[in-house]
Amino acid sequence: MVKATETGIKSRSARLPWLDGHPPHLPCVASDIAPDVLLPGDPGRVDMVMEQLSNAVLHGQKREFRAATGMTAHGRPVTVCSTGIGGPSTEIATVELSMLGAERAIRIGGMGALLPGMPLGSLLIVESATGHSGTRHVYSPGSSDEHASPDIVAALVQAATILQVPFRVGRICTTDSYYLGQGRPIRLGDETHETDRIDYARAQNIAGFEMETEALFAVGNKIGIQVGAVLAVHGNRVTDQWLEDYEPAQKRLIAVACKALDLLNQTVVPGSEHG
Numbered sequence: 555m556v557k558a559t560e561t562g563i564k565s566r567s568a569r570l571p572w573l574d575g576h577p578p579h580l581p582c583v584a585s586d587i588a589p590d591v592l593l594p595g596d597p598g599r600v601d602m603v604m605e606q607l608s609n610a611v612l613h614g615q616k617r618e619f620r621a622a623t624g625m626t627a628h629g630r631p632v633t634v635c636s637t638g639i640g641g642p643s644t645e646i647a648t649v650e651l652s653m654l655g656a657e658r659a660i661r662i663g664g665m666g667a668l669l670p671g672m673p674l675g676s677l678l679i680v681e682s683a684t685g686h687s688g689t690r691h692v693y694s695p696g697s698s699d700e701h702a703s704p705d706i707v708a709a710l711v712q713a714a715t716i717l718q719v720p721f722r723v724g725r726i727c728t729t730d731s732y733y734l735g736q737g738r739p740i741r742l743g744d745e746t747h748e749t750d751r752i753d754y755a756r757a758q759n760i761a762g763f764e765m766e767t768e769a770l771f772a773v774g775n776k777i778g779i780q781v782g783a784v785l786a787v788h789g790n791r792v793t794d795q796w797l798e799d800y801e802p803a804q805k806r807l808i809a810v811a812c813k814a815l816d817l818l819n820q821t822v823v824p825g826s827e828h829g
């Protein structure tokens with residue numbers, strides 16, 4: 555992986571530009587990373603996750619990748635690393651985390667709902683993702699959906715039920731575009747242009763739009779780590795409502811994801827339980 559020059563100075567290989575165990579993008583090394591990782595899009599939400607963990611340590615931030623590790627209520631280590639927006643940076647985070655030892659990755663993020671019965675702040679536990687975003691096309695060019703690991707879906711359902719957080723299980727559309735690709739109006743010269751993406755997506759039984767899950771599932775399924783996603787409704791495109799303060803919803807979502815990890819890992823580390 556790392557090449558030494560004739561003078562003994564180590565230099566990066568262009569083929570795989572890691573150096574002394576440091577990946578080219580993430581601000582961490584293997585000893586920082588837990589087998590379980592949570593992946594918010596927004597770096598600002600890493601600190602929100604840290605508040606719900608005990609003994610949380612921030613590893614640092616490079617570009618959109620902010621990473622930390624702490625302990626769940628059952629005393630299990632969990633790493634949180636932001637992916638930034640979209641498939642390309644999600645691919646980088648997923649591949650580098652898995653090379654550092656991650657075995658299970660759950661995206662925690664926001665979405666725009668397409669079903670009238672999905673209130674602001676409720677959760678979508680993602681069973682499958684479609685959209686044919688660019689990164690997914692590189693990893694898995696077929697036409698079928700990318701799926702979450704069934705164990706993770708079941709654990710998220712159990713966790714949301716225990717914590718009494720309203721949720722539904724469904725299919726997400728991941729798109730590389732926040733505006734035109736999600737049917738938002740854009741200005742083209744003097745005219746406003748809008749696509750019929752919302753009607754199209756609803757006809758496909760799609761619960762909402764977001765921008766990373768399909769890439770995470772495609773990459774994770776290809777490289778052999780377990781993947782899942784749980785998303786909070788930040789907006790509803792049918793009722794045209796928008797969540798002004800999404801922090802309470804994101805806190806509930808983080809609690810559900812951490813509980814799901816504890817259910818997946820089952821046994822409590824003695825003396826560690828804090829809630």
Ligand SMILES: O=P(O)(O)O[C@H]1O[C@H](CO)[C@@H](O)[C@H]1O
Nearest residue numbers: 594595596639663664764765
């Ligand atoms: O809430 P996060 O995880 O940032 O994700 C959603 O928010 C961003 C768009 O505002 C996109 O990344 C979308 O997927």
Ligand SMILES: O=c1cc[nH]c(=O)[nH]1
Nearest residue numbers: 664665666763764765
């Ligand atoms: O409408 C929305 C809300 C969150 N994230 C998105 O990508 N779209």
